[in-house]
Amino acid sequence: xxxxxxxxxxxxxxxxxxxxxxxxxxxxxxxxxxxxxxxxxxxxxxxxxxxxxxxxxxxxxxxxxxxxxxxxxxxxxxxxxxxxxxxxxxxxxxxxxxxxxxxxxxxxxxxxxxxxxxxxxxxxxxxxxxxxxxxxxxxxxxxxxxxxxxxxxxxxxxxxxxxxxxxxxxxxxxxxxxxxxxxxxxxxxxxxxxxxxxxxxxxxxxxxxxxxxxxxxxxxxxxxxxxxxxxxxxxxxxxxxxxxxxxxxxxxxxxxxxxxxxxxxxxxxxxxxxxxxxxxxxxxxxxxxxxxxxxxxxxxxxxxxxxxxxxxxxxxxxxxxxxxxxxxxxxxxxxxxxxxxxxxxxxxxxxxxxxxxxxxxxxxxxxxxxxxxxxxxxxxxxxxxxx
Amino acid sequence: xxxxxxxxxxxxxxxxxxxxxxxxxxxxxxxxxxxxxxxxxxxxxxxxxxxxxxxxxxxxxxxxxxxxxxxxxxxxxxxxxxxxxxxxxxx
Numbered sequence: 001x002x003x004x005x006x007x008x009x010x011x012x013x014x015x016x017x018x019x020x021x022x023x024x025x026x027x028x029x030x031x032x033x034x035x036x037x038x039x040x041x042x043x044x045x046x047x048x049x050x051x052x053x054x055x056x057x058x059x060x061x062x063x064x065x066x067x068x069x070x071x072x073x074x075x076x077x078x079x080x081x082x083x084x085x086x087x088x089x090x091x092x093x094x095x096x097x098x099x100x101x102x103x104x105x106x107x108x109x110x111x112x113x114x115x116x117x118x119x120x121x122x123x124x125x126x127x128x129x130x131x132x133x134x135x136x137x138x139x140x141x142x143x144x145x146x147x148x149x150x151x152x153x154x155x156x157x158x159x160x161x162x163x164x165x166x167x168x169x170x171x172x173x174x175x176x177x178x179x180x181x182x183x184x185x186x187x188x189x190x191x192x193x194x195x196x197x198x199x200x201x202x203x204x205x206x207x208x209x210x211x212x213x214x215x216x217x218x219x220x221x222x223x224x225x226x227x228x229x230x231x232x233x234x235x236x237x238x239x240x241x242x243x244x245x246x247x248x249x250x251x252x253x254x255x256x257x258x259x260x261x262x263x264x265x266x267x268x269x270x271x272x273x274x275x276x277x278x279x280x281x282x283x284x285x286x287x288x289x290x291x292x293x294x295x296x297x298x299x300x301x302x303x304x305x306x307x308x309x310x311x312x313x314x315x316x317x318x319x320x321x322x323x324x325x326x327x328x329x330x331x332x333x334x335x336x337x338x339x340x341x342x343x344x345x346x347x348x349x350x351x352x353x354x355x356x357x358x359x360x361x362x363x364x365x366x367x368x369x370x371x372x373x374x375x376x377x378x379x380x381x382x383x384x385x386x387x
Numbered sequence: 388x389x390x391x392x393x394x395x396x397x398x399x400x401x402x403x404x405x406x407x408x409x410x411x412x413x414x415x416x417x418x419x420x421x422x423x424x425x426x427x428x429x430x431x432x433x434x435x436x437x438x439x440x441x442x443x444x445x446x447x448x449x450x451x452x453x454x455x456x457x458x459x460x461x462x463x464x465x466x467x468x469x470x471x472x473x474x475x476x477x478x
Contacts (some may be wrong), residue, residue, distance in 0.1 A: 049478055139478035246470060
């Protein structure tokens with residue numbers, strides 16, 4: 001069953017559009033009606049980053065009439081390795097602006113509606129309401145639960161994709177009879193249990209692979225062709241180059257789509273334990289400037305870098321020693337309880353966890369370097385490369 | 388019963404870098420215990436301190452979610468395949 005209005009109510013294609021979409025029109029399964037469905041379709045992309053880039057480009061090229069984009073971020077250099085909606089010239093611009101320009105370059109017929117806001121519990125329902133389906137290109141658990149719950153409450157299909165390093169997952173959630181994301185993972189993992197791409201990295205082409213799968217599923221749902229990923233979770237492993245699907249079942253006890261105990265959207269950042277400044281209040285911090293002064297004075301500081309060896313290789317703070325967080329238990333035994341300990345990582349998240357471990361082990365003179373080596377590079381030593 | 392266990396690369400570091408493991412056991416739980424004995428660090432990522440699966444790491448036995456069967460008590464047949472799928476959220 002295709003989404004949207006009956007065939008008789010669909011918009012007509014212009015002569016120019018017929019020429020542009022010729023390769024679609026000659027596929028019997030798509031044809032004129034399928035293309036008119038695409039033209040009539042309203043798709044909301046949540047996020048215009050790694051996954052959102054190929055999603056936006058291919059949905060635009062395919063002739064989706066209206067593409068809404070929720071995105072508050074600006075383009076930075078670290079995005080360019082995978083976010084092909086944005087170019088080098090766009091660094092510093094709003095992602096919404098570069099996405100709109102690029103999409104209109106691909107296909108000026110597409111109406112792009114920019115939602116310059118963070119997708120949150122206060123606006124998700126209003127944002128999703130106006131669209132036929134949602135494509136989830138977000139990058140954190142809070143946004144994924146939020147997207148899912150909003151789609152369940154409004155009965156909108158949610159084309160899901162997520163990635164980490166070399167692996168990805170995709171499915172179609174929140175259809176009338178299919179499972180939702182909460183049927184797969186009822187509750188989010190505790191903070192720190194699953195690293196983010198910013199912490200763990202991602203192969204640049206991987207969001208391309210998964211985003212194209214999401215765009216394919218969206219086009220199939222709109223035109224009503226093929227077998228969608230409803231009830232299946234596609235697992236992609238780029239290192240093995242293997243694709244397999246496992247079965248997803250609708251959970252009758254699911255709080256979202258089963259028992260329907262979730263009747264409104266909650267504060268998802270808290271649900272997912274995303275770090276906020278308030279949460280880290282119990283972790284003593286040292287500003288980059290203060291550390292620089294103390295090192296310059298020759299204070300006896302045990303400076304611990306809890307990043308991975310490959311990050312250490314990119315750059316480090318002079319005088320530090322490497323002790324990756326994964327093996328931190330072994331490092332604890334090597335520390336002197338009497339000495340001041342300063343811990344850092346890339347941005348301050350992993351080192352905050354290390355500080356908590358140190359506090360639990362009885363260390364009292366221990367600090368987290370605020371903003372990690374990234375801020376150290378920005379404010380103290382620009383010879384340390386940022387990444 | 389000898390079964391194949393496939394873990395994602397994100398967990399492979401805790402298991403000598405290998406994503407495919409052979410192990411024996413009569414149930415999924417026994418297979419996980421056998422793997423954990425060889426790779427304790429991986430074991431901690433597959434089950435909690437009580438030996439129960441984490442809600443965010445899903446086990447598929449021959450592509451079927453074991454939570455809709457008998458969880459870790461689900462019997463495994465010789466030659467079965469267990470795929471471990473942790474939640475990821477990157478985008």
